[in-house]
Amino acid sequence: MGAGIYIHIPFCIRKCPYCDFYSVLYEKKLTDDYVKALCCHIKAYREYGVKADTIYFGGGTPSLLKPKQIDKILSGLNGNFNVKDAEITLEANPSSVDYEKLCEYRKTGINRISFGVQSADNRQLRFLGRLHDFDSASRAVYDAQRAGFDDISCDIMLGLSGQDMNSLNVTIDRIASLPIKHISAYMLKIEEGTAFDNDVVRRSIADEDLQCDMYLNTVERLDRLGFEQYEISNFAKEKRYSRHNMKYWQGEEYIGFGPAAHSYFNGQRFCSLSDIMKYIENPLDTKIITENNPDKTEEYIMLSLRLKRGISLKKVCELGGEELMECIKNKAEIYSQNRLCVIENDRISLTPKGFLVSNSIIASFLESGS
C-alpha cells in the first residue's frame, strides 16, 4: 500500500464568500513560480523512496493551471516517488475548463475529476458567488466524460439561502443523472472571517432543524438513486470511493505540498505555512509540526466512525485495551436503542441519524478511555 500525495493549488479567480481555504488571486506569472517551488519541494522527498498510489490536486482551483503545468508536477512526482497504479484526481471549477483542456488533462495521467457544482439552482449558485451556472456545470461533466474520464465526482451543498427541500431534491436528481460515479454532499458552514460571517447571511440560510432534515433526505434520496453512502458526506456508485480521501479516514500516510497543505508522514503530523510568497522563496522552510506520534486509539475511533463501516471492537481492544472496548460496547448499546448506531458482530457503525451527532458520540466513546 502506498502513501497519498496532496498538491495544493492555491489560486482562484475570485474569493467565494463562504470559503476559508487558503488561496490567492490567480496570476499567470505566480503560477509558474509556484510550480517551480512545488517541483523543488517534491524533489526533497527523493531520498525516502516513498511509494504512492493516490495523487490529489486540491485548491483553490487546480483547473486554473495549464495541462503543461500539471504535467510538470506529475513528472516531478513520478521521478521522485515510486508512483504505481495511482488514482490521480483534479478538482475543477466548471467555469475554468473546456473539452480541449479536459482532453489535455486526461493525457497527463489525471484519471479522476471532481467538479464543484454545488447546486442546480442558478440563484443559489449566485448566492455562493460561483462563476458557473448549472448548464455550464453539466456541460463540463459531459465534456469530461467525452474526454475519457469515467471517474467523475460532483459536490452538492446543503442548507443554502433560498433552498427548500423541493429545490434540494431537484439539485440531487439533476446532479445524480449526470454521468458521474461519486457525490460529496456538504452542509454550508459559516466560517469565521469569511464574507458570509454576518447575521444577515446567518438568518437567510437553513436553521439547524432544516439542515438535519436536508441531510437525512439527501442520504435517503442518493441511496435510492444508486449512490451508496460510504462516509458522512460521501456517496459512490460501483464502489468508486475516493481512494485518496479513504487514506485520511483510514489513518494512512499522506504528504501534502504547497502552503497550508497537511501531511502525516513518519509518525508526525505537520503542515506548511499559509503563505505562498514564503513557500515560493523556500518551499523546504515552511514546515510546522502539529503533532508528534498522534494517539493511535483516538485517531482510529475518530476517523473510522466517519466511515459507514465504522470501528472494529477487536481493533479497539488491540489499540486501547479490553476495558476501553467494553465501555464503548456498553455505550453503543444505548445509542443503538436510539437508532444512532448499529452493532453488527465485531463492528459499530453510525446510522445517518448518528452521523448528525457524530462529534458527541465520538467524544463520549473517547471519554471511556480517560
Ligand code: SF4
Ligand atoms: S470555494 Fe473554491 S473557487 Fe471558491 S474561493 Fe474557495 S477554493 Fe476558490
